[in-house]
Amino acid sequence: MYGAMKVFIGGSLKLVFRPWVEGLENIPAEGPAILASNHLSFSDSFFLPAVLDRKVTFIAKAEYFTTPGLKGRLTAAFFKGVGQLPVDRSGVRGAGEAAIRSGIEVVERGELFGIYPEGTRSPDGRLYRGKPGGLARVALATGAPVIPVAMIDTEKIQPPGKVVPKLMRPGIRIGKPLDFSRYRDMENDRFVLRAVTDEVIYEIMKLSGQEYVDIYATAAKRQIADAAKAEKAEQQAQKAAGQA
Template identity: 60%
Template sequence: MSRILLKAFLGLLMRVLYRPTVEGARHIPGSGPVILAGNHTTFIDSLFLSLVVERQVYFIGKDEYVKGTGLKGRLMAWFFTTSGMIPVDRDGGNGGVAALMTGRRVLEEGKVFGIYPEGTRSPDGRLYRGRTGIARLALMTGAPVVPFAMIGTDKVQPSGKGVPRIAPVTVRFGEPLDFARYEGMDRDRYVLRAVTDEVMSEVMRLSGQEYVDMYATKARQAKAA
């Protein structure tokens, strides 16, 4: 019930303030497992995604978001978990495996799992090389992948700015991608790369971003050096 109330309240607020344009929502199956894979430019991408998709979207988040103390910490934990975030310790040695297995469990329960294949927010607004976890999830579960693009959220909350601004936002969904032809090949690194690149190609087409064949984490490190 709290999730329904939160979505109703934030949805109304979002529609009043941002009036987001949603394109291609019909491509999201009404039932069964589905992976939503898209670009990631700002912290609030997951919030917009959850609010414009009719079904509940689950996604991975850092467990530090729910470990705060005091009233503020409890409110943040309630907000993130109610919004569909599943906390995972991604900084540990098994962080990647834990995230992958969590996504698999969500999909095997017939739910919607949102993922950003870049693995982190873009450091400069460009689209970076996808990590192959998205491909492993798709091949292990057989779930279709619906690519999506967040357009304008980086203007709502520019990097380093705490207070969101009012700016137009578009969330664009593409047609589902079916990788059944690669069934049983989830350990073939060439197949995993091919599937991931196909997903990222669709995300690039939907978003119109410039593509960089480099992992975003490396680009971020180079920028900080």
């Protein structure tokens, strides 16, 4: 199924959007590697595999695979076809551990594992602090090289909440592999996990040219949501005062 879906989805994306790519030579022809990318859009998990010859496995919400009805079955078939792995995210800690185990299994099979160190999509196109769990733990447990990847302009093609994408040309920059074998089997040292994560995020920042923000993207999303609520409440108060 993956081969057919890869040809159909990948071919269609390249034909319609014509993504440009730099650094393809940094992807190994065989053997395991971890692709660590910034995360600007839902479409990131499709554009990156579309330009590679090898299969890339990303983690996806289990709901994409378990939704009932015809639409649910089609969605599940689509995500399986493009190499997505379902992970139950009902419990935060359990979800993280499941994602790590799944990533290790993919890498130990000698395949490419894709992961977003920020943990969620950027709410405003900036690069946020990497979470020190998944990426670093998979890298240190397996010894696989980490390849930094920068998605360019995908947030303009499909901003959060938008279903219909805008026709424009995105870019992908692939950096040189990073070797963390010196930290092998130190995945339980939180200082090592932070150092590995920060180094990868720094390389992504150099590739993407994004402004870096030293907080987690989840915290930034909460701040944006709180600011929007406060603004709405202020507008309602002003409206009420005007009517009075």
